[in-house]
Amino acid sequence: xxxxxxxxxxxxxxxxxxxxxxxxxxxxxxxxxxxxxxxxxxxxxxxxxxxxxxxxxxxxxxxxxxxxxxxxxxxxxxxxxxxxxxxxxxxxxxxxxxxxxxxxxxxxxxxxxxxxxxxxxxxxxxxxxxxxxxxxxxxxxxxxxxxxxxxxxxxxxxxxxxxxxxxxxxxxxxxxxxxxxxxxxxxxxxxxxxxxxxxxxxxxxxxxxxxxxxxxxxxxxxxxxxxxxxxxxxxxxxxxxxxxxxxxxxxxxxxxxxxxxxxxxxxxxxxxxxxx
Amino acid sequence: xxxxxxxxxxxxxxxxxxxxxxxxxxxxxxxxxxxxxxxxxxxxxxxxxxxxxxxxxxxxxxxxxxxxxxxxxxxxxxxxxxxxxxxxxxxxxxxxxxxxxxxxxxxxxxxxxxxxxxxxxxxxxxxxxxxxxxxxxxxxxxxxxxxxxxxxxxxxxxxxxxxxxxxxxxxxxxxxxxxxxxxxxxxxxxxxxxxxxxxxxxxxxxxxxxxxxxxxxxxxxxxxxxxxxxxxxxxxxxxxxxxxxxxxxxxxxxxxxxxxxxxxxx
Amino acid sequence: xxxxxxxxxxxxxxxxxxxxxxxxxxxxxxxxxxxxxxxxxxxxxxxxxxxxxxxxxxxxxxxxxxxxxxxxxxxxxxxxxxxxxxxxxxxxxxxxxxxxxxxxxxxxxxxxxxxxxxxxxxxxxxxxxxxxxxxxxxxxxxxxxxxxxxxxxxxxxxxxxxxxxxxxxxxxxxxxxxxxxxxxxxxxxxxxxxxxxxxxxxxxxxxxxxxxxxxxxxxxxxxxxxxxxxxxxxxxxxxxxxxxxxxxxxxxxxxxxxxxxxxxxxxxxxxxxx
Numbered sequence: 001x002x003x004x005x006x007x008x009x010x011x012x013x014x015x016x017x018x019x020x021x022x023x024x025x026x027x028x029x030x031x032x033x034x035x036x037x038x039x040x041x042x043x044x045x046x047x048x049x050x051x052x053x054x055x056x057x058x059x060x061x062x063x064x065x066x067x068x069x070x071x072x073x074x075x076x077x078x079x080x081x082x083x084x085x086x087x088x089x090x091x092x093x094x095x096x097x098x099x100x101x102x103x104x105x106x107x108x109x110x111x112x113x114x115x116x117x118x119x120x121x122x123x124x125x126x127x128x129x130x131x132x133x134x135x136x137x138x139x140x141x142x143x144x145x146x147x148x149x150x151x152x153x154x155x156x157x158x159x160x161x162x163x164x165x166x167x168x169x170x171x172x173x174x175x176x177x178x179x180x181x182x183x184x185x186x187x188x189x190x191x192x193x194x195x196x197x198x199x200x201x202x203x204x205x206x207x208x209x210x211x212x213x214x215x216x217x218x219x220x221x222x223x224x225x226x227x228x229x230x231x232x233x234x235x236x237x238x239x240x241x242x243x244x245x246x247x248x249x250x251x252x253x254x255x256x257x258x259x260x261x262x263x264x265x266x267x268x269x270x271x272x273x274x275x276x
Numbered sequence: 277x278x279x280x281x282x283x284x285x286x287x288x289x290x291x292x293x294x295x296x297x298x299x300x301x302x303x304x305x306x307x308x309x310x311x312x313x314x315x316x317x318x319x320x321x322x323x324x325x326x327x328x329x330x331x332x333x334x335x336x337x338x339x340x341x342x343x344x345x346x347x348x349x350x351x352x353x354x355x356x357x358x359x360x361x362x363x364x365x366x367x368x369x370x371x372x373x374x375x376x377x378x379x380x381x382x383x384x385x386x387x388x389x390x391x392x393x394x395x396x397x398x399x400x401x402x403x404x405x406x407x408x409x410x411x412x413x414x415x416x417x418x419x420x421x422x423x424x425x426x427x428x429x430x431x432x433x434x435x436x437x438x439x440x441x442x443x444x445x446x447x448x449x450x451x452x453x454x455x456x457x458x459x460x461x462x463x464x465x466x467x468x469x470x471x472x473x474x475x476x477x478x479x480x481x482x483x484x485x486x487x488x489x490x491x492x493x494x495x496x497x498x499x500x501x502x503x504x505x506x507x508x509x510x511x512x513x514x515x516x517x518x519x520x521x522x523x524x525x526x527x528x529x530x531x532x533x534x535x536x537x538x539x540x541x542x
Numbered sequence: 543x544x545x546x547x548x549x550x551x552x553x554x555x556x557x558x559x560x561x562x563x564x565x566x567x568x569x570x571x572x573x574x575x576x577x578x579x580x581x582x583x584x585x586x587x588x589x590x591x592x593x594x595x596x597x598x599x600x601x602x603x604x605x606x607x608x609x610x611x612x613x614x615x616x617x618x619x620x621x622x623x624x625x626x627x628x629x630x631x632x633x634x635x636x637x638x639x640x641x642x643x644x645x646x647x648x649x650x651x652x653x654x655x656x657x658x659x660x661x662x663x664x665x666x667x668x669x670x671x672x673x674x675x676x677x678x679x680x681x682x683x684x685x686x687x688x689x690x691x692x693x694x695x696x697x698x699x700x701x702x703x704x705x706x707x708x709x710x711x712x713x714x715x716x717x718x719x720x721x722x723x724x725x726x727x728x729x730x731x732x733x734x735x736x737x738x739x740x741x742x743x744x745x746x747x748x749x750x751x752x753x754x755x756x757x758x759x760x761x762x763x764x765x766x767x768x769x770x771x772x773x774x775x776x777x778x779x780x781x782x783x784x785x786x787x788x789x790x791x792x793x794x795x796x797x798x799x800x801x802x803x804x805x806x807x808x809x810x811x812x813x814x815x816x
Contacts, residue, residue: 023649024649027646027649027650028649028650028652028653028654029653030650031649031650031651031652031653031654032653032654032657034650034654035654048673052672052673053669053672053673109569110569110572110573111573112569112570113569113570113571113573113574114573114574114577116790116793117574117786117790118786119793120744120786120789120790120792120793121782121785121786121789121790122744122747122748122751122785122789123748124748124751124752124755124763125751125766125781125782125785125786125789126782127755128766128767128769128770128778128781128782129592129770129778129779129782131770132592132770132775132778133592207662208662208663208664208748211662211664211665212662212664212748212752215664215665215667215752216664216752216755223664223665226665226668230668230671230672235672238668238669238672239668239669241665242661242665242666242668242669245661245662245665246657246658246660246661246665247660249660249661249662250656250657250660253660
C-alpha cells in the first residue's frame with residue numbers, strides 16, 4: 001500500500017505564494033517600464049514630434065526638478081486643501097440630509113424624482129453660474145466640488161440607512177430602545193460601510209472636480225499650472241503636471257481604499273458594484 | 277457481453293498544493309460497459325471528484341490511461357455530459373431553462389426542428405415542461421438540478437457523469453431525483469457514472485458499486501448489485517438483500533476510513 | 543405537479559386604482575413643484591441679479607434652444623458625445639475582454655491602466671489638445687481618452703471573475719472558445735461592465751462640456767460660457783437647464799438599457815432579498 005506523503009515544510013508553501021506575487025509585481029513593473037519606454041519611443045521615432053510629446057526622460061527629470069521647488073508643494077497643498085474642504089462640506093451635508101431622508105419613507109418618496117433629476121446634472125454645467133456669483137475665486141470652485149461630491153455620498157448614505165434589516169429594527173423597537181440608542185447601535189453600524197464607500201467615491205470625484213475647477217476657473221493649484229503652461233506653450237510643464245495629477249489621484253484612491261477596508265474589517269461587505 | 281464504454285487503467289493524480297504534494301488518486305482501475313449504471317462511493321476526501329474530472333477530461337492524469345470508446349480522453353470528449361453538484365453555479369442565470377438546455381446543442385449540426393424536439397423531449401422527461409420560459413433562479417433547488425439533468429439528457433451523450441448531484445437537495449426531492457435517474461437509465465439505456473457519498477443511494481441506484489479507499493485512492497471493491505431491475509423507494513429499500521448490500525458497503529467504507537483494507541497486489 | 547404556489551389576486555376596484563395612480567404622480571411632482579414655487583416667490587419678493595425667476599428662465603429656454611441654435615450647437619455636441627461614448631464602449635469592451643482573458647497580459651497592464659484611470663479626466667484634455675489640435679476629431683478623442691478607463695477596467699475585472707464551475711460546465715459540453723465567450727464570459731461579466739459604462743457616461747458628459755468651455759468654437763458648453771461672459775443670465779441658466787435635461791436623458795436611457803440587459807441579474811437580487 002502506498003504510503004501517504006508527509007506535508008512538505010512551510011518553506012515550500014511560502015515560496016509558492018511568494019513566487020506568485022513576485023511574478024505579479026514583476027509583470028506589473030515591467031508593464032510600467034514598457035509604458036515609459038513606449039512613451040520615450042514615440043517622439044524618438046518621430047511618430048509625434050518631440051515638440052508636442054516631450055520625452056519621458058525629460059518629463060520625469062522636470063518632475064523631479066519641480067519637486068525640489070517649494071512652489072510645487074504649495075500648489076499641491078492648495079489643491080489638496082480645496083479638495084479637502086469640498087469633501088468635508090459635501091460629506092457633512094450628505095450625512096445629515098441622507099440620514100433624515102433615508103429614515104423617513106415619506107421623504108424618500110417625495111424627494112425621489114428631485115434627486116434623480118438633480119443628480120445627473122453635470123457639475124461642470126454650474127461653472128458659469130459659480131463664476132458669475134463668486135468671480136474667479138476658490139469659492140466658485142467649491143460650489144461645483146461640493147455639488148458633485150454631495151450626490152456621491154448622499155446616495156450611499158441613503159442606501160445605507162434604508163438597508164436596515166427590518167427584523168433588527170423591529171427587535172430594537174420592541175425592546176423600547178430610545179431613538180438615540182437605536183441610532184447608535186443599529187443605524188450607524190449598518191450604514192457605516194455604505195458611508196465608507198460613499199467617502200471613497202466622493203474623494204475621487206472631489207479631486208476630479210477640484211482640478212477641473214483649477215483648470216477652467218484658474219484657481220491656483222495643480223490644474224491652474226496646467227492651464228498656464230498651455231497658454232504659454234510650455235508643453236513640458238503640461239505633461240509634468242499631468243503626471244502629478246495622475247499620481248495624486250492614485251494616492252488619494254489608495255488611501256481611501258485602505259481606510260474603507262480597515263473601517264470595514266469587522267463588517268461583511270454585502271454590496272455589489274458601485275456607481276461613480 | 278456489452279462493449280466496454282469507459283476504461284480507466286492505473287489512474288494516478290497528484291497535486292501540488294500550498295501544503296505540499298497531495299496524492300489524490302493512487303491507482304484506480306475499473307471499466308464501465310455500455311448501458312450500465314455504475315455508482316462510485318468512498319470516504320470523504322478520497323478524490324471522487326478528482327476521478328470524475330479526470331474521466332471527464334477536465335483534468336490531466338499524472339499517470340494512467342482513460343479511454344472512452346477506445347479513444348484516449350485528453351480533452352472533454354464530445355459524447356460525454358456532466359451534471360455537477362453545484363447546480364446554482366452550473367446553470368447560466370442569464371439564460372432561461374430552455375436556453376440552458378439548448379446551449380450545448382448549439383454546435384451540434386442539427387436542424388432547428390431536431391433541436392427543439394430534443395429539448396422538448398428532455399424537459400418532458402424531467403417533468404419541467406411548464407418551466408421552459410422561467411429562469412433557473414426562479415426555481416427551487418430540486419428543479420434546478422432537473423434542468424441540469426435535462427441539459428445533459430438533451431445532449432444525448434454516450435455516457436452521463438453525475439458528481440454528487442443530489443447532495444445539496446432535500447431528502448424528499450432527492451428520492452424523486454433518484455427515481456428520475458433510474459427511469460432515464462432504464463427507458464433510454466443511458467450509461468451513467470454516478471458519484472455519491474450516500475451509501476443507500478449508491479446501492480439503490482447502481483448495478484455496480486465501486487468502493488474507493490481513502491487517499492491515496494484505489495479501488496477497494498467492485499460490487500455487483502443483484503437487486504431487481506425494477507426498483508422503487510419503498511419496496512426496494514425494505515428488501516433484506518438491500519439491507520445486506522448496504523451494510524456491506526457501509527462496512528467497506530468504514531474500513532476504508534480506518535485505512536484497514538489491504539491492497540491486493542498483482 | 544404545480545411549480546408555483548398560486549395566490550389569488552383580485553384586481554383592485556377602478557376607483558382605488560385611479561387614486562393609487564394619482565398618489566404616485568403626487569409624489570413625483572410634488573416636491574419639485576414646491577421648489578419651483580418657492581423659487582418664484584423668492585425672486586418675486588426680492589429680484590436677484592443672478593437668479594432670474596423660473597418663468598424668465600423658461601422663456602429664455604424656448605427662445606434660445608428651440609431654434610437654429612439647436613442645430614448649430616446642441617446636435618453637434620450630442621453627436622460628439624454619442625460618438626465618443628460608442629467608441630469608448632466598443633474599444634473598452636474589446637480590449638478589456640482580451641486583457642481579462644490572458645492572465646500574463648492582465649498582470650502586465652493592470653498597474654499601468656490603473657494609473658491612467660487615476661488621472662482626472664479633464665487633465666487628459668491638455669495632451670490631447672497639444673497633439674491633436676483643436677478640431678472636432680480632437681473633441682471626440684478627448685471624450686474617448688477620458689471615459690474609456692472605467693469600461694476597460696471593469697470589463698477586465700468582470701471577465702476575469704468568471705465562475706469556475708460555469709467554465710467547467712462549458713468545457714465539459716465541449717463548447718468552443720467563441721461560444722464560451724459569447725454565452726458565458728460576456729454575459730457573466732455584464733453587471734460589472736454596465737457599472738463601468740455608467741461611470742463612463744458621466745465622465746463623457748463632463749468632458750464634452752469642458753472641452754467646449756476651452757475651445758472657442760461651437761457647442762453647448764461654449765454657448766453657456768458665452769452667455770456667462772456676456773451677462774445673459776437667463777440664457778445661461780437655460781443652458782444649465784438643458785445640460786441637466788441631457789444628463790437626465792442619458793441616465794434614463796442607460797437605466798432602460800441596463801434594466802433590459804441585466805434583467806436576470808436584478809431578478810436574482812430580488813429573489814435573494816425575499
